[in-house]
Amino acid sequence: MREALEGSQAIARAVALCDPDVVAAYPITPQTHIVENLSKLVAEGDLHTEFVSVESEFSAASVVLGAAASGARAYTASSSQGVLLMAEVLFNIAGMRIPLTMTVANRAVSAPLNIWNDHADSMAVRDSGWIQLHCENNQEAVDTTIQSFKIAQDTDLPVMVCMDGFVLTHTMEVIDIPTHAQVRKWLPPFVFKRALDPSDPKSLGALVSPDFFPEVRHSHHAAVDKALPVIEKVDASWAKTFKRDCGGLLTVEGPEDAKVGILAMGSTVGTLRTGLEHHDGPGAKLIKLRAFRPFPADALRAAVAGLDSLIVIDRAISPGLGGILGSEVKSTLYGMPNAPRIHNHAIGLGGRDIPESIVGDLLSSIEDPDAPAFSVFDADLSMLPPEDR
Amino acid sequence: MTTTDNTKRVARLAELREKFGRHPVEPQEKHYQGGSQRDRQPRFCGLESGHRACQGCGEALAARLVMECAGPDVMVANATGCLEVFTTPWPQTAWQVPWIHSLFENSAAVASGMEAAMKAKGKNTKILAFGGDGGTYDIGFQALSGMLERYHNILYVCYDNEAYMNTGIQRSSSTPHAASTTTSPAGAERMGKRHLKKDLLSIIAAHHIPYSASASVAYPADLQRKVRYAMGIEGPTFLVVHSPCPLGWKHDSHVTIEVARRAVECGLFPVVEVERGAVANVMPIREVRPVADYLGMQGRFGHLMDPNDPRAVEELTHLQALADYNISHYNLRGEGEDPADTAGITLVARDRAAGES
Amino acid sequence: MIEYRIHGRGGQGSVAAAYLLASAAFEAGHTCQAFPAFGAERRGAPVTAFVRIDNKPIHLRSQVRTPDFLIVQDDTLLLDREITDGLKPGGAMIVNTKRSDDEVAEAFSCRTKCIPATELAMEYIGRPIPNTALLAAFLTMTGHLPVDALAAALKGRFKGKLLDNNLALIQRVTGMVEPGAWKETEHA
Numbered sequence: 049m050r051e052a053l054e055g056s057q058a059i060a061r062a063v064a065l066c067d068p069d070v071v072a073a074y075p076i077t078p079q080t081h082i083v084e085n086l087s088k089l090v091a092e093g094d095l096h097t098e099f100v101s102v103e104s105e106f107s108a109a110s111v112v113l114g115a116a117a118s119g120a121r122a123y124t125a126s127s128s129q130g131v132l133l134m135a136e137v138l139f140n141i142a143g144m145r146i147p148l149t150m151t152v153a154n155r156a157v158s159a160p161l162n163i164w165n166d167h168a169d170s171m172a173v174r175d176s177g178w179i180q181l182h183c184e185n186n187q188e189a190v191d192t193t194i195q196s197f198k199i200a201q202d203t204d205l206p207v208m209v210c211m212d213g214f215v216l217t218h219t220m221e222v223i224d225i226p227t228h229a230q231v232r233k234w235l236p237p238f239v240f241k242r243a244l245d246p247s248d249p250k251s252l253g254a255l256v257s258p259d260f261f262p263e264v265r266h267s268h269h270a271a272v273d274k275a276l277p278v279i280e281k282v283d284a285s286w287a288k289t290f291k292r293d294c295g296g297l298l299t300v301e302g303p304e305d306a307k308v309g310i311l312a313m314g315s316t317v318g319t320l321r322t323g324l325e326h327h328d329g330p331g332a333k334l335i336k337l338r339a340f341r342p343f344p345a346d347a348l349r350a351a352v353a354g355l356d357s358l359i360v361i362d363r364a365i366s367p368g369l370g371g372i373l374g375s376e377v378k379s380t381l382y383g384m385p386n387a388p389r390i391h392n393h394a395i396g397l398g399g400r401d402i403p404e405s406i407v408g409d410l411l412s413s414i415e416d417p418d419a420p421a422f423s424v425f426d427a428d429l430s431m432l433p434p435e436d437r
Numbered sequence: 438m439t440t441t442d443n444t445k446r447v448a449r450l451a452e453l454r455e456k457f458g459r460h461p462v463e464p465q466e467k468h469y470q471g472g473s474q475r476d477r478q479p480r481f482c483g484l485e486s487g488h489r490a491c492q493g494c495g496e497a498l499a500a501r502l503v504m505e506c507a508g509p510d511v512m513v514a515n516a517t518g519c520l521e522v523f524t525t526p527w528p529q530t531a532w533q534v535p536w537i538h539s540l541f542e543n544s545a546a547v548a549s550g551m552e553a554a555m556k557a558k559g560k561n562t563k564i565l566a567f568g569g570d571g572g573t574y575d576i577g578f579q580a581l582s583g584m585l586e587r588y589h590n591i592l593y594v595c596y597d598n599e600a601y602m603n604t605g606i607q608r609s610s611s612t613p614h615a616a617s618t619t620t621s622p623a624g625a626e627r628m629g630k631r632h633l634k635k636d637l638l639s640i641i642a643a644h645h646i647p648y649s650a651s652a653s654v655a656y657p658a659d660l661q662r663k664v665r666y667a668m669g670i671e672g673p674t675f676l677v678v679h680s681p682c683p684l685g686w687k688h689d690s691h692v693t694i695e696v697a698r699r700a701v702e703c704g705l706f707p708v709v710e711v712e713r714g715a716v717a718n719v720m721p722i723r724e725v726r727p728v729a730d731y732l733g734m735q736g737r738f739g740h741l742m743d744p745n746d747p748r749a750v751e752e753l754t755h756l757q758a759l760a761d762y763n764i765s766h767y768n769l770r771g772e773g774e775d776p777a778d779t780a781g782i783t784l785v786a787r788d789r790a791a792g793e794s
Numbered sequence: 795m796i797e798y799r800i801h802g803r804g805g806q807g808s809v810a811a812a813y814l815l816a817s818a819a820f821e822a823g824h825t826c827q828a829f830p831a832f833g834a835e836r837r838g839a840p841v842t843a844f845v846r847i848d849n850k851p852i853h854l855r856s857q858v859r860t861p862d863f864l865i866v867q868d869d870t871l872l873l874d875r876e877i878t879d880g881l882k883p884g885g886a887m888i889v890n891t892k893r894s895d896d897e898v899a900e901a902f903s904c905r906t907k908c909i910p911a912t913e914l915a916m917e918y919i920g921r922p923i924p925n926t927a928l929l930a931a932f933l934t935m936t937g938h939l940p941v942d943a944l945a946a947a948l949k950g951r952f953k954g955k956l957l958d959n960n961l962a963l964i965q966r967v968t969g970m971v972e973p974g975a976w977k978e979t980e981h982a
Contacts, residue, residue: 050820051820052813052816052817052819052820052821052826052947054813069553069554069557069558070550070553070554070557072549072550072553078832097557098553098554098556098557100549100550100553100587101587102546102549102583102587103579103580103582103583103586104579104580104583106542106543106546106579106580107543107545107546107549107579107580107583110539110540110543110546110547110549110550110580111546111547111549111550111553112550113539113543113547113550114514114537114539114546114547114548114549114550114551114552114553114554115550115551115553115554115557116550116554117537117547117550117551118512118550118551118554118555119554119558120550120553120554120557120558122550122554136540137539137540137543140539140540144539163832164832185853214829214830214832215829215855218829218830218832219827219828219829219855220812220813220816220817220826220827220828220829221816221825221826221827221828221852222820222825222826244512244535244536244537244551245535246509246510246511246512246534246535246562249532249533249534249535249536250535250536251524251525251530251532251535251536251537251538252536252537252538253515253521253525253537253538253539254525254526254527254528254529254530254538255521255522255525255526255527256527257526257527260527260528315855316855317853318853318854318855319853319854319855319856321853322853322854401856401857402855402856403856403859404854404856
């Protein structure tokens, strides 16, 4: 049913539709409304789940680890510092190949303290071995949340559903929430073959010596890689039932013959789309990357074929390197015949508002032969002392 | 030992049979009749023999005793530490119950999740959480406090060997005052650890959980009674088991039990039971030993044993005062016959001669 | 697309006002988007919220820089001369104040309607939350969403006596302003 809902409220409703056995979370801005709404659903009797109000994000992640390892469908959510506090457990969950879902309400990482949106938090754990999917709007966030439970159990991997903090979590918009019956029909009951069970005792989390460790890592890498077709298949199955999709691994919009492309993840894509619609001049392709892990290298190479220039928008940086997404795109396209020239910019760090006019600025910046390989595009350097510019 | 590769396991069993001329026990048989006295006792063997603990490991003994009366309808969350490392070197495991190791500091939280899962599924399987003193007193303390406060139906067992033994004997907040460890070494300027052993049981008691207790590997009947009692309680329960580490405490492997017993008999490790925050029971000591009887057996207190060193005398006096305080605080001094007191336990008295040899 | 900017102070229901307006738009069959310029603000600090209403999907996520309408929930915010920045030519501002329309309109050179919304809210709801009164007045004057849609949105948030009081407040306010006075600015 279509309703005007705040993003967080919609996510809580979506999680509830998936009948999680265990939910554990610790409050942090801007994730709070998600867990508040889940708590309310539990208090009102609309969600029957073991809601564990933990004393830290570290324990939130540990509780869902233990729950899922015991055969329970488990869910948690966090942001920023919370994600970093969880980091050790996140690597552990993925390393043990435990399927569960976590929403990351993306937020900048301190210091300096900043509660607003960028992607520094999920990027900081990009090598943890989780699947990471980014959502452009709240409809996609709802649909991806429900899909993530299926992807997790089909791949035996944890799935991080990334949605921009405030920009999505605190925005009310019209969202179509499926019915419980529809979701129950589409989403099979939770199954975890290696679950702990006293009738068939297993030990999980053994000490693995150098004799076996590289093989374990290889199989983890292969498993995340193999999630690529699963993500596509699950989205296709979703589209068949619910008559809308989330864009599989990535989507490409815009004129076929465009020579310039802009690639971004998350809610920024919406603003860029509006900016491109209103922009005069030759059109550009807009590439929306949904799957960041696994990284859809083949799909990306196909998407950029024919482009002369590709502007890669980062919402996080790796100081001393530059854009994270930008460097991954570059390495993916390395050696590709006629690969486009990459222009990498970070925008909207720490919640700096992204106006639609940025599209014109980005497109004209590629004409500048002296433009740096990477920039924090919307930084006003005049605010800095000369030595820091 | 169970290996995941059955062919290897069968070959290994044949090899052992050849070598020792004894029929090794099939690990699948949970209630087996074997050759030794221990094997003939029909006890649940949750932690199998054949693991890689050191000789005389107090923790391995304590864990076996706990599992005997806890299993088999249990699941274990184990913190990183010796117990985890010596029982599960991939692809082997010594555990006959579902067992999970995640991290050093989260066994209480992982156990919380397991318990929540059991509740959600309507199962009665009891969840156990295990940690050493590092994982309990120090790095996992917050998760433990959260677990107790949230009232999960979990028995948390801390195997207290009073230092970070897995990483090579570094001091923890459970290390006793004046003990020498690799990060609190005794030297010209220092007499071992400068701080006191954290009174964890009082902190646990302040959570007003149904039951918390201390126990010692020297008193297995007492330890197992406490485990059984805790297993029957619906709610959080906590047990700290004093478990000597021959390597870290620097004593011979064959005197583990005697060392543990003397810790109790001198009053430095009070064996008590706490219900809802109030002391409900203590193990009385009929013949109180001087602390030097306990400390003198261990190399970690060797620097206190020089009567000509005034610093050593001072610290020894200090430790005696700590023991005296425990005895008076918990009213440990026993009078008359009491089957539960330190002298009344006959089961392990056989070891006494060995300790004094 | 019509864009709104709501100015208020923490605790006055400014974000709730944005959500109410968006909900009303949804009830009237439009697409909508409402979000706060959220800060670490505490009670009493200036708060801004934004609303977009359209008849097709809204992709733009930027803050509203050139609003068609301003809703000001606290007249002390008028001390900030930049409050009307970006207001589109022909746009209008509704202000919660006891001052006269002309006094405020002159100071900011834009069309202005002043409503003593706090006093009305105290009278009807017993709490100094001006948003219902302001939105009711605003919708009556622009006519671009039926006032019934606001009532429907309120029914989604409140029930019982609080809802009844809010509905009564709407009735009162719609009688205080000229229906359709700002109708042409719908397409500003």
